[in-house]
Amino acid sequence: MEYTIHPISLAVIRRNKWCLLYPPSIQYQVDEEVWLPINIWILKGGGKIILVDTGLVAQEAMAVRKPKAMNVVGFVEGLRQTGVELANIDMVLITHLHYDHVMHLPLLKNVPVVVQEDEVRFARERHPVYGYAYNDKVQEIINTTKFTLVNGRTEILPGIELVPTPGHTRGGQAIVINTSAGKAVLSGGCAIREDFYPPAGPPALPVIPPANHYDAYTAYESAILTKSLGDVVLPLHSIEVYSENIKVMPPFPPCLTSTEPFKPFQVPDIPAKPGV
Ligand SMILES: [Zn+2]
Numbered sequence: 125m126e127y128t129i130h131p132i133s134l135a136v137i138r139r140n141k142w143c144l145l146y147p148p149s150i151q152y153q154v155d156e157e158v159w160l161p162i163n164i165w166i167l168k169g170g171g172k173i174i175l176v177d178t179g180l181v182a183q184e185a186m187a188v189r190k191p192k193a194m195n196v197v198g199f200v201e202g203l204r205q206t207g208v209e210l211a212n213i214d215m216v217l218i219t220h221l222h223y224d225h226v227m228h229l230p231l232l233k234n235v236p237v238v239v240q241e242d243e244v245r246f247a248r249e250r251h252p253v254y255g256y257a258y259n260d261k262v263q264e265i266i267n268t269t270k271f272t273l274v275n276g277r278t279e280i281l282p283g284i285e286l287v288p289t290p291g292h293t294r295g296g297q298a299i300v301i302n303t304s305a306g307k308a309v310l311s312g313g314c315a316i317r318e319d320f321y322p323p324a325g326p327p328a329l330p331v332i333p334p335a336n337h338y339d340a341y342t343a344y345e346s347a348i349l350t351k352s353l354g355d356v357v358l359p360l361h362s363i364e365v366y367s368e369n370i371k372v373m374p375p376f377p378p379c380l381t382s383t384e385p386f387k388p389f390q391v392p393d394i395p396a397k398p399g400v
Contacts, residue, residue, distance in 0.1 A: 125283035126302050127169030129310075129358070131365045132202040133161035134179040138192035144316045144361065146333045146340055158316075160361045161196070162224050165310060166206045167301060169283065172214045175203075176299055176310055177360070178228035188223055188256055199228045217280065219312050219360060220296040221247040221266065222257040229265050238280055240288055241273040243295025246338075254293075254338065289313065289350050291343025292334050298346075300353045307354030312346065313337075315359035320351055 136159040144160075162185070165176040182193035196202075200210055216232050218239040219225060229237060247258045247266055274297075278286045283302035290296060292313025299310040311320070315334055322329045331347035333340050350357055358365060 125170045125281070126304050127167045127174075127283060129301060129303065129308055130166040130168070130206040131163050131358070132166065132179075132206060133163050133196045133363075134199060134202055135162045135182040135185060135193055135195050136160065136363075137162065137182070137185045141316065141318070142335060144314060144334050144336065145318055146335050146337070146343070159363060160316065161363050163360060163362070163365070164199075164202070165358075166203065166208055167284065168208075169302075170281070172281065173208055173212050174215045174217060174281070174284070175208075175213050175232070176217045177219055177225040178216065178232065180224050180227035184227055184261070185224065188259060199231065215281070217284075217286065217297075217299055218243075219299065219310065220293045220314075221262060222293065222314065223259055223262050224314075225360075226262060226265050229269050236272040237269055238272045238274060238286070240286070240295040240297050241275050242288070242290070243293060243297070244271060244273065246294035251338075257336075287312070287349070287353060289346035291337050291339060291346040294338060296346075298350050298353060306356070309350055309354040309357045311350055311357055311359045313343075314361055315347075316361050317359055317364050319347060319359055320357040 138157055139160050141156045141158055162179045164179045167174040167176065179199065182195045185193040197205065203210060210231060213232065213235055216235055216237040218237060221239065221243050244266060247262065250258045250263070274280070274286060276288060280286050285300040286297045287300060288295070289298045289312030296312035298312035301308045301310070313334060314336060319332050319334055322332050331344060331351060333343035333347055337343040
């Protein structure tokens with residue numbers, strides 16, 4: 125079975141890139157503010173519509189860590205732009221339970237919501253180091269969502285495999301998707317392009333673990349694994365999937381497969397809109 129992949133950016137937040145690149149791994153000082161999209165992803169294939177992650181609205185991001193943030197499109201309207209109505213979603217796959225990936229789950233009560241059991245346990249532990257990302261609202265969502273729990277590698281649908289990639293969180297899962305252009309891998313944790321396609325060396329690193337992690341070595345090994353799972357990695361907070369106005373994949377955006385430095389992308393001023 126083959127699928128097409130449709131990224132939707134619900135919001136953008138202004139962050140320094142170092143937030144997602146483990147400082148000791150990199151040979152230069154990253155001090156560059158960028159707009160990071162809060163992406164969700166629609167997969168279409170075999171008559172099914174699958175949603176990966178459910179995002180948030182800008183106000184929720186600002187409530188957690190007060191970055192600059194802007195809404196791009198409401199959740200329901202964003203789905204509509206890919207030709208999907210909320211009622212037509214067959215399944216939700218959650219990469220991990222951080223606040224920026226789960227906020228619209230209350231709108232999806234009647235479909236399976238698939239997550240690794242380890243991730244639910246990790247989120248409920250709410251360790252002080254990561255408490256902000258599994259905040260009260262996330263706990264409420266976890267407590268009111270009837271999850272379909274998986275443990276380990278799972279072919280959840282023909283052509284879609286879930287693969288545990290601990291590191292960013294303990295129970296994060298990458299999603300490997302068959303497409304007509306090869307296998308695309310949605311990263312199992314928050315990441316940007318450079319995590320998987322680092323700048324040229326020296327030192328030449330195959331991957332850079334994210335700065336947000338519970339274990340840097342595990343995160344590094346999972347990033348290596350993620351890259352090995354397919355032909356291209358689509359990092360969850362990649363803005364490059366929009367930089368050439370490519371809204372539907374495949375073909376994969378060349379900027380994600382190239383080792384060339386990518387061009388800065390300016391997000392236009394977008395008036396804030398209600399989230400739903
Ligand atoms: Zn995250």
